[in-house]
Amino acid sequence: MNKEDYQKISDSIPTDPGVYRFINDKGEILYIGKAKHLKKRVASYFGNRKDMRNKTRIMVKNAVRIECTIVDTEQDALLLEATLIQKHQPRYNVALKSGKPYPYICIKKERFPRVFVSRDLFRDGSKYFGPYVSRQRMNAILDLINNLFQLRTCNYNLSKKNILAEKFKPCLEFHIKNCLAPCVGFEEEEEYNAKIEQVKNILKGHFASVKRFLKEEMLKFAEQMQFEKAQEIKIQYDALTNYQGKSTVVNPNIRDVDVFSLEQDEDMAYFNYLKVVDGAIINTFTMELDKNLNDDVKDLLVFAVQTLRQKFQSIASEVLVPVDIPVIWEGTTVTVPKIGDKKKLLDLSQKNLTYYVLQKKKQAISRASRQSTSEKVMEIMKKDLQMNVLPLHIECFDNSNLQGTDPVAAMICFRHGRPSKRDYRHFHVKTVEGPDDFASMEEIVYRRYSRLISSGATLPQLIIIDGGKGQLSAAVKSLKSLNIFERVTIIGIAKRLEEIYFPGDPIPLLLSKKSPSLKIIQQARNEAHRFAIEFHRLIRSKKYISTQLTNIDGVGKKTAEKLLQQFASVEKIKLASQEETEDCVGKAATKKIREHFNLTYVIQDKKTTADKTKKENKDSTASVKKTNKKQAVKPQGKSVKNKSKKDKKKK
Numbered sequence: 074m075n076k077e078d079y080q081k082i083s084d085s086i087p088t089d090p091g092v093y094r095f096i097n098d099k100g101e102i103l104y105i106g107k108a109k110h111l112k113k114r115v116a117s118y119f120g121n122r123k124d125m126r127n128k129t130r131i132m133v134k135n136a137v138r139i140e141c142t143i144v145d146t147e148q149d150a151l152l153l154e155a156t157l158i159q160k161h162q163p164r165y166n167v168a169l170k171s172g173k174p175y176p177y178i179c180i181k182k183e184r185f186p187r188v189f190v191s192r193d194l195f196r197d198g199s200k201y202f203g204p205y206v207s208r209q210r211m212n213a214i215l216d217l218i219n220n221l222f223q224l225r226t227c228n229y230n231l232s233k234k235n236i237l238a239e240k241f242k243p244c245l246e247f248h249i250k251n252c253l254a255p256c257v258g259f260e261e262e263e264e265y266n267a268k269i270e271q272v273k274n275i276l277k278g279h280f281a282s283v284k285r286f287l288k289e290e291m292l293k294f295a296e297q298m299q300f301e302k303a304q305e306i307k308i309q310y311d312a313l314t315n316y317q318g319k320s321t322v323v324n325p326n327i328r329d330v331d332v333f334s335l336e337q338d339e340d341m342a343y344f345n346y347l348k349v350v351d352g353a354i355i356n357t358f359t360m361e362l363d364k365n366l367n368d369d370v371k372d373l374l375v376f377a378v379q380t381l382r383q384k385f386q387s388i389a390s391e392v393l394v395p396v397d398i399p400v401i402w403e404g405t406t407v408t409v410p411k412i413g414d415k416k417k418l419l420d421l422s423q424k425n426l427t428y429y430v431l432q433k434k435k436q437a438i439s440r441a442s443r444q445s446t447s448e449k450v451m452e453i454m455k456k457d458l459q460m461n462v463l464p465l466h467i468e469c470f471d472n473s474n475l476q477g478t479d480p481v482a483a484m485i486c487f488r489h490g491r492p493s494k495r496d497y498r499h500f501h502v503k504t505v506e507g508p509d510d511f512a513s514m515e516e517i518v519y520r521r522y523s524r525l526i527s528s529g530a531t532l533p534q535l536i537i538i539d540g541g542k543g544q545l546s547a548a549v550k551s552l553k554s555l556n557i558f559e560r561v562t563i564i565g566i567a568k569r570l571e572e573i574y575f576p577g578d579p580i581p582l583l584l585s586k587k588s589p590s591l592k593i594i595q596q597a598r599n600e601a602h603r604f605a606i607e608f609h610r611l612i613r614s615k616k617y618i619s620t621q622l623t624n625i626d627g628v629g630k631k632t633a634e635k636l637l638q639q640f641a642s643v644e645k646i647k648l649a650s651q652e653e654t655e656d657c658v659g660k661a662a663t664k665k666i667r668e669h670f671n672l673t674y675v676i677q678d679k680k681t682t683a684d685k686t687k688k689e690n691k692d693s694t695a696s697v698k699k700t701n702k703k704q705a706v707k708p709q710g711k712s713v714k715n716k717s718k719k720d721k722k723k724k
Contacts, residue, residue: 074095074133074134074136074137074138074139075119075134076119077492079115079116079118079119080119082138082139083112083116084432084435084436084439085432085435085436086111086112086115086116086139086141087111087112087141087143087428087432088110088111088112088113089110089111089143089144089428090107090108090109090110090111090143090144090145090146090147090149090150091107091108091111091141091142091143091144091150091153092105092106092107092108092141092142092144092150092153092154092157093105093106093107093108093111093114093115093139093140093141093142094106094139094140094141094142094157094163095132095133095136095139095165096136096137096138096139096140097135097136097137098137101164102161102163103132103135103136103163103164103165104132104136104163104164104165104166105154105157105158105161105163105166106154107147107150107151107153107154108150109147109150111141111143115139115141118133119133128165129165132165142357142425143424143425143428144421145421152175152204153354155175156353156354156355157354157355160355160356175192175203175204175205176190176191176192176203176204176205176208176211177190177191177192177194177201177202177203177204177205178190178191178201178202178203178205178211178214178215178276179191179199179200179201179202180199180200180201180202180269180272180273180276181199182197182198182199182200183231184231184232184262185225185231185255185262185265186266186269187224187225187226187228188215188218188219188224188269188272189226190211190215200273201326202276202277213308213309214275214276216309217275217309218272218275219251220309221271221283222268222271222272223250223251223252223253223268224252224265224268224269224272225246225252225255225256226246226251226252227244227246227256229241229256231255231256236255236256236257236258239257241256241257242256242257243256243257243259244256247259271283284310287306287309287310288310290306291303291306291307291310294306326352326414327349327352327414327415327418328352328390328391329349329350329388329389329390329391330349330389330391330392330393330415330418331346331347331348331349331378331381331382331387331389331391331392331393332346332347332348332349332392332393332418332419332421332422333345333346333374333377333378333381333392333393333394333395333422334394334395334419334422334423334425334426335370335373335374335377335394335395335396335426336423336426336427336430337364337370337373338430339364340363340364341361341362341363341364342361342362342363342364342373342377343359343360343361343362343426343429343430344359344360344362344373344374344377344381344426345357345358345359345422345423345425345426345429346358346359346360346377346381346385346422347418347421347422347425348385348387348389349389349418350389356385357425358381358384358385359425359426359429360377360380360381362376362377370396371396371397371398371399374394374396374398375398375399378392378394378398379402382402389405390404390405390406391405391406391407391408392405392406392407392408393408393409393410393415393418393419394407394408394409394419395409395419395423396409397409447489447490447491448463448489450490450589450590450593451463451464451465451489451490453588453589453590454535454589454590454593457582457584457588457590458535458562458564458573458590460534460535460562462534463534464533464534464535464562465488465489465534466486466487466488466531466532466533466534466535467486467487467488467533467534467535467536467537467593467597468484468485468486468487468521468533468535468536468537469484469485469487469536469537469538469539469597469598469600469601470482470483470484470514470517470518470521470536470537470538470539470548470601471483471539471598471601471602471604471605472502472510472513472514472517472539472544472605473602473605473606473608473609474502474508474510474513474609475609475638479609479612480501480502480505480508480513481499481500481501481502481605481608481609481612482499482500482502482513482514482517482605483497483498483499483500483601483604483605483608484497484498484500484517484521484601485497485597485600485601485604486533487593487596487597490593492600497604498521499604499608500517500520500521501612502516502517503516504516510540510543510544511543511544511546511547512547514538514540514544514547514548515547515548515550515551516551518536518538518547518548518551518552519551519554519555522551522552522555522557523555526555526557532557532560532561533561534561534562535561535562535563535564536548536552536561536562536563536564537563537564537565537566537594537597537598537601538563538564538565538566539565539566539568539598539601539602540565540566540567541565541567541572541574542565542574542579544565545563545564545565545574545576546576548563548565549563549576558576563576564594566594566595566598567581568598570583571583571584571586571591571595573591573594621643622636622637622643622646622666625665625666625669626665627661627662627665628662628665628666632658632662635657635658636654636657636658636666639657640657646666647670647672651663651667651674651675654666654667
């Protein structure tokens with residue numbers, strides 16, 4: 074599921090707390106999550122977040138739909154999430170798959186009952202309250218109970234016989250005033266049970282009298298200037314105020330039940346089903362049913378109950394419904410709850426159903442509104458482009474190549490003014506060599522519509538060509554050769570001034586920048602350009618990866634890409650001179666490439682070059698010295714000659 078798919082359903086996502094599920098095309102649950110605000114949480118998966126993990130991106134990509142279940146509180150959402158994860162074991166959920174269940178507060182069924190924390194539920198008559206998602210809050214409640222009522226924590230068997238036999242003695246808890254020692258008869262059973270009843274009231278949420286007592290105690294300590302004790306009581310009072318006794322999502326007092334709710338209008342009946350096993354909701358489902366003229370509410374509900382119980386293979390012994398219906402299942406009782414936890418479950422089912430029906434109506438209104446807006450835009454386009462029919466089906470073409478290499482083309486489709494991505498097409502240009510956009514456009518348009526004609530498919534009302542007069546003329550040539558030019562409207566859009574060209578008309582049409590017709594045409598042109606560019610990049614990358622150049626030792630993907638961008642093909646690389654290849658990728662890579670293709674590689678040894686240069690420098694130096702020597706000898710001879718003349722004269 075991409076961002077565009079989400080935007081189509083975003084209005085149907087509720088803003089209540091609840092649980093959301095990402096589901097793939099096979100109906101498998103990929104991920105289960107909870108949220109205080111479902112719409113905001115689900116929207117976070119479709120933003121431009123750079124910190125999103127790759128696993129999450131893959132999960133969102135593989136999902137085809139999102140289902141939501143709303144609950145009353147964030148705490149209920151947490152509990153329902155844990156229950157569903159343990160039931161369905163989604164692939165992308167890591168936590169809660171095999172973790173510990175949430176804890177309960179247990180009041181043990183025994184003489185002088187104990188109050189303690191338990192993660193296991195035993196059907197032995199004991200009372201369980203919870204589960205608790207916040208251990209801190211649970212501990213605060215337990216501390217409150219222990220401070221108020223001084224209950225025992227030992228696991229002794231406090232039967233009358235054992236107490237009379239004085240088998241026990243007061244422990245440290247008695248000496249630090251945490252227990253009144255019923256084990257030695259210091260506290261009567263009647264008084265102890267009265268405290269247990271108050272504990273039950275607290276855990277059930279009936280704690281108005283307890284709050285009144287705590288407030289009086291807090292004020293009394295404050296008047297006595299014992300502020301530390303008053304603060305301790307205040308903390309307990311706040312914990313009691315924020316405490317929620319139990320959850321309707323997971324309730325150990327309810328066993329296996331099926332919950333059904335009903336809502337209907339003139340044409341349709343809607344049913345919501347909650348499957349509860351061991352007090353936990355493990356499945357939810359909403360069903361729609363077409364009504365007949367004489368359908369009765371009870372008949373509809375009986376049909377829905379029978380169908381859904383069979384669909385989900387339910388064997389629950391109790392069915393909760395909003396109206397009384399006849400019992401047609403052996404061993405099953407039908408209950409219409411009025412108060413209590415079962416009524417809360419029925420209300421939860423009704424709340425989900427009301428939300429579902431409301432969202433269905435919103436979607437229908439939104440769909441009708443979009444269709445109305447689309448028709449208005451189509452009417453404007455028909456008028457602006459002087460068409461005979463509404464352009465409900467639009468196709469746009471664009472080419473892409475790099476200096477004539479890997480020429481490709483793309484066609485995108487708009488239906489009712491919106492992209493229809495399943496109708497997008499890619500094309501490899503087969504008959505054109507070199508950078509010839511006109512010939513490429515002619516080939517692609519001919520191939521596209523010859524295929525449509527041969528398959529008997531409908532032609533578009535409007536064809537858009539990304540380009541000016543040249544590309545438009547090439548496309549018109551293909552349409553005329555197929556004898557469909559008179560059956561469609563074809564235009565070209567030039568990117569410079571967004572000019573609209575018509576066949577045979579040298580003067581372009583300039584639409585207003587705010588015109589909805591121009592916006593649709595621009596959107597189609599931009600989408601075709603994007604689609605063509607992405608395809609061309611894909612082809613190039615595949616070519617670079619698969620080219621035989623990368624099979625050469627020492628030549629990687631980057632080097633191969635440089636060579637192909639410079640020379641366009643391997644054959645041209647073979648024909649290139651050594652100097653041209655060296656200018657592109659350097660001497661080392663050039664040597665390996667030419668040796669791989671058995672091409673001559675002229676080695677210019679550095680030592681030979683250096684010796685040659687040294688010899689040239691030496692010869693030059695010797696020449697200079699010889700010249701200097703001649704110049705030096707000549708004056709010396711002249712001096713000798715003059716000297717001999719002098720000697721002769723002297724003689």
